[in-house]
Every structure is written in C-alpha cells, then in structure tokens.
Amino acid sequence: MLFWVIMSGFLDAIHIGFGLATVIGVMAMNHKLKSHQFFEDDLSDFSKMRFGRAVYYFFWLFWQIIIAGFHVVGIIIRPSMPIRPAMLTFRADLPSSHAKAILGNSITLTPGTLTIDIEDDLFTVHALDDSTFEGITSDEMPRQVLKLFQPEERQVISDIKIIRKKELV
Numbered sequence: 001m002l003f004w005v006i007m008s009g010f011l012d013a014i015h016i017g018f019g020l021a022t023v024i025g026v027m028a029m030n031h032k033l034k035s036h037q038f039f040e041d042d043l044s045d046f047s048k049m050r051f052g053r054a055v056y057y058f059f060w061l062f063w064q065i066i067i068a069g070f071h072v073v074g075i076i077i078r079p080s081m082p083i084r085p086a087m088l089t090f091r092a093d094l095p096s097s098h099a100k101a102i103l104g105n106s107i108t109l110t111p112g113t114l115t116i117d118i119e120d121d122l123f124t125v126h127a128l129d130d131s132t133f134e135g136i137t138s139d140e141m142p143r144q145v146l147k148l149f150q151p152e153e154r155q156v157i158s159d160i161k162i163i164r165k166k167e168l169v
Helices: 004-006 013-034 040-048 051-077 097-109 131-137 140-147
Strands: 088-093 113-119 122-127 157-164
Touching: 004 013, 004 122, 040 131, 051 113, 051 131, 051 140, 088 131, 097 122, 113 131, 122 131, 131 140, 131 157
Parallel strands: none
Antiparallel strands: 088 122, 088 157, 113 122
C-alpha cells in the first residue's frame, strides 16, 4: 500500500481510506485461504521453509531472470532468430506442494521457459531453446528450491524427456 501511495501521489483521506479497506479485505480473504487445506502437506510444510535461505534464493532467482532475459533478447534481435523450441518433462523429488509451486513459478518467471503443467511430481515445461532449460536439466534450479526447505544436497530431478517438433509429427 505504501508503494501505491508513493507512486499515485494521492494523499487525501478518501484514497488512503479506500486503500486501507482494500488491504484489510485482501488480508482477510488470504487468511481464510491459508486455513483451507488444498493438498495433504499444505498447512504443515510451509512452516518448515528456511526463510534465511529464501532471501538468498530471491537474489539468485533475480540474477537468473536477468541472465535469461539477455539471452532471449539476443535471440530476438538476431535476424535468423535461432530458436529450437522444445517441450521438457521431468520428475521432481521435492518435499511439498509448496516447493513444487515455487519451482514451477520460478521456471515461468525465467524468460524463455514456461511451466505448462504440474501433476504430482511430473512437470511439463516449454522452452525456447536448449540453453533456456539448462538450469533445469543441470538440476541447479530444482536444488536451489530444495534448499529452501531442506539443507541436504541431493539429486532432485529425474526422468528428463525432451520433445521437439519433429518428434511430434
């Protein structure tokens, strides 16, 4: 709300009052949603998140987004547009639905990749070219997500399949 007040420049009582009412309403709805259990591990496992590691992950992901953004811009400005789109499926051994959602959202936030579906531990991702999904196949991004919940180092993804357009025909 503070960001909105600064950016909008409306400092009168009516705008601030409506802003406060909106924030309170959104917080009340989120509180009700947080108390509903959508998955078996919903309510219990999020409390196990290592918040110190989350700060590191935020900056790490931000850097990955910048690197991938420059890569996608490089592809776009080349006249030949050297893309080799692919669908990627893999299994991720993560401890909770929260961890899977964080991985799926992190993949989608990174330019050049899009999480299409997550069903149990099977992820389906669309990628612009091979280097855009390199962080997934090398297990770097999934391991960073695992470290948000567990300090252990282990292989997270398995059963990687890369499907190209020619293979679909």
